[in-house]
Amino acid sequence: MTDVAAADPYEVHRKERLRYFWRNYLAHSIEGGLFVGGLAFVAQDSVLPRLAELLQAPPWLVGLMPALMWIGIGLPPLFVAHRIERLARYKPLLLVTGVFQRLPFLLAALVLLFFGETQPKAALVAVVLAPVLSGFFCGISITAWMELVARTLPSERRASVFAWRNIISAVIGLGAGGIIAAILTRYPGTRGYGLLHLLAFAMLVASYIGFCVIRETVRPPQNQGPPQSLAANMKSVPGLVRSAPGLRRFLVLRAFIMGQFIMIPYLAIHALRTTGQPDSFLGMLVALQMAGAMVGNFGAGWA
Numbered sequence: 293m294t295d296v297a298a299a300d301p302y303e304v305h306r307k308e309r310l311r312y313f314w315r316n317y318l319a320h321s322i323e324g325g326l327f328v329g330g331l332a333f334v335a336q337d338s339v340l341p342r343l344a345e346l347l348q349a350p351p352w353l354v355g356l357m358p359a360l361m362w363i364g365i366g367l368p369p370l371f372v373a374h375r376i377e378r379l380a381r382y383k384p385l386l387l388v389t390g391v392f393q394r395l396p397f398l399l400a401a402l403v404l405l406f407f408g409e410t411q412p413k414a415a416l417v418a419v420v421l422a423p424v425l426s427g428f429f430c431g432i433s434i435t436a437w438m439e440l441v442a443r444t445l446p447s448e449r450r451a452s453v454f455a456w457r458n459i460i461s462a463v464i465g466l467g468a469g470g471i472i473a474a475i476l477t478r479y480p481g482t483r484g485y486g487l488l489h490l491l492a493f494a495m496l497v498a499s500y501i502g503f504c505v506i507r508e509t510v511r512p513p514q515n516q517g518p519p520q521s522l523a524a525n526m527k528s529v530p531g532l533v534r535s536a537p538g539l540r541r542f543l544v545l546r547a548f549i550m551g552q553f554i555m556i557p558y559l560a561i562h563a564l565r566t567t568g569q570p571d572s573f574l575g576m577l578v579a580l581q582m583a584g585a586m587v588g589n590f591g592a593g594w595a
Contacts, residue, residue, distance in 0.1 A: 305509055309444060312507040316444040320453050323502035325460025330495025332465035333472065333488045334397070335578050336361060336423060338560035342574060343485045345561060347408075347416040354561070359553045360420065364427020369435050374525040382436040382443070383508040389433040390503060394496040396422040401489035408482025415482060422489070444509055455589055462586035464495070469579025476572040484571070 309316075334340055340357040356363075379385065403411075403418035445453060471491065476484040533540055560577055567573065 305443075308509045309446065312444070312509060313446075313449075316506050316509075317449065317453060319502055319505040320441065320445065321456040321460065323499045323506070324454070324457030325464065326495055326499035326502055328457065328461035329464025329468065330492045330499060332461070332468040332578055332582060333492040333495065334422075334485075335574075335581070337556045338574050338577050338581070339472065339485070339488065340419065340423070341557040342561055342564065342571060343419055343482075344416065346482070346485075346571075347412045347419065349416055349420075353416075353420070355553075355557045357420075357423075358556050359550070361423035361427035361430075362550075364424040364429075365431040365434060366427075368428060368431030370526070370529075372432055373435055376433075376435045376439070379436065381508055381510070382433075382440040383506065385436050386433050386440065386503070389429045390500050392429040393426050394493060394500060396425040397489050397493040397496060401486050401493055404482045404486030404489060408486060412482075419485075419489075440506070440508060444506060458589045459586060462582045462589065465582030465585070466579050469575045469577075469582065471575070472578055473572045473575025476570070476574065480571060 334343075337358040340360075341354050344354045344357050376382075376385075400418040400422040403415050408415045441450060441453075468491075472488060475487050475491075478484070479487060533543070560574060563569075563577060564571065564573060
């Protein structure tokens with residue numbers, strides 16, 4: 293290797309990424325699996341809608357429960373993208389937002405455990421705010437997380453990382469289904485749901501520890517131009533959409549995917565009413581959903 297090649301910052305980054313590849317590969321896989329698997333204890337499309345109904349939420353709010361985290365995630369990236377692209381390192385920001393991304397579930401757990409029966413409105417506010425605030429802090433740094441993945445993993449290995457994340461989360465979700473059934477059988481009502489939020493928080497803390505293991509590799513900045521303001525960044529969006537047919541198709545796809553939230557919130561509630569089963573039956577529904585996700589991920593990996 294010549295002295296020029298040795299001094300090339302892109303070559304330095306490539307070698308550093310290779311040096312920490314397995315450390316980062318395993319950390320990304322396990323961290324993501326623990327995070328998504330932990331959320332299965334408060335599954336947004338089955339557990340949370342039933343909990344909202346139990347806390348006397350209006351039907352429109354019950355219908356919003358599966359989408360609340362996505363609502364929280366949706367807007368912040370647009371307003372912080374011009375700042376994120378200027379960061380030399382992404383992990384420090386992610387460590388800070390990661391704390392606030394997880395704490396709302398602890399707050400919801402405590403409110404449900406101590407005030408769920410006596411103050412159902414306060415409990416409902418805490419339950420609703422947990423996914424919204426978690427999504428909001430995720431949204432602030434989600435582009436930084438995407439950049440961190442791209443910075444620490446070569447492009448040909450990223451798909452397999454996400455496959456492993458999904459498989460690990462599905463395995464955890466299978467176990468979560470049995471735990472949900474057991475807890476809601478022994479502790480019916482808001483106390484049981486509070487314990488589920490506490491378990492979810494514990495899993496999210498474990499995922500945070502896994503995230504701390506990731507070794508960020510330093511890559512030369514991609515944007516060498518002058519800093520862009522928020523106003524300039526917002527003005528560039530229409531032109532970007534017009535000039536990128538693939539982006540337009542992607543946005544249309546995402547819009548239609550959101551249509552699933554029309555019926556999903558009521559499926560678990562309908563199943564409970566139709567079968568006459570107690571809330572503990574939600575555990576079976578979560579386990580079946582995770583089993584389907586696991587089969588789907590193996591099938592997608594094979595395809």
